Amino acid sequence: MTFVEQEIAHIARVMPPSLAGDFEMPVMGVAYWRKRLHALLKQNHLTHVQLSTVDTLLRQLDGFEALSRWLPRPKQASRHVRRVK
Numbered sequence: 001m002t003f004v005e006q007e008i009a010h011i012a013r014v015m016p017p018s019l020a021g022d023f024e025m026p027v028m029g030v031a032y033w034r035k036r037l038h039a040l041l042k043q044n045h046l047t048h049v050q051l052s053t054v055d056t057l058l059r060q061l062d063g064f065e066a067l068s069r070w071l072p073r074p075k076q077a078s079r080h081v082r083r084v085k
Contacts, residue, residue, distance in 0.1 A: 004040060004045075004046060004050060005050065008040065008054060012053065012057060015033050015060075015061075016060075019064050030061050030065055037057055041054055
């Protein structure tokens with residue numbers, strides 16, 4: 001795993017609980033996370049998947065700012081195929 005991949009994985013793992021903590025204010029604010037994500041975007045060698053993941057994290061921050069709270073990711077609907085005889 002490259003440094004960039006480690007950074008993205010770390011931010012994706014730590015950002016939600018730091019924003020949705022049990023405190024009145026986030027442990028690490030939106031500006032902090034946005035700065036870290038934009039620092040990753042300034043690196044010229046990000047893959048499409050890495051860019052997409054950073055974009056998703058930035059959109060999650062936008063949602064947090066808009067609602068002033070963290071929304072968990074919706075669970076993906078399970079696909080159960082029923083075969084009718």
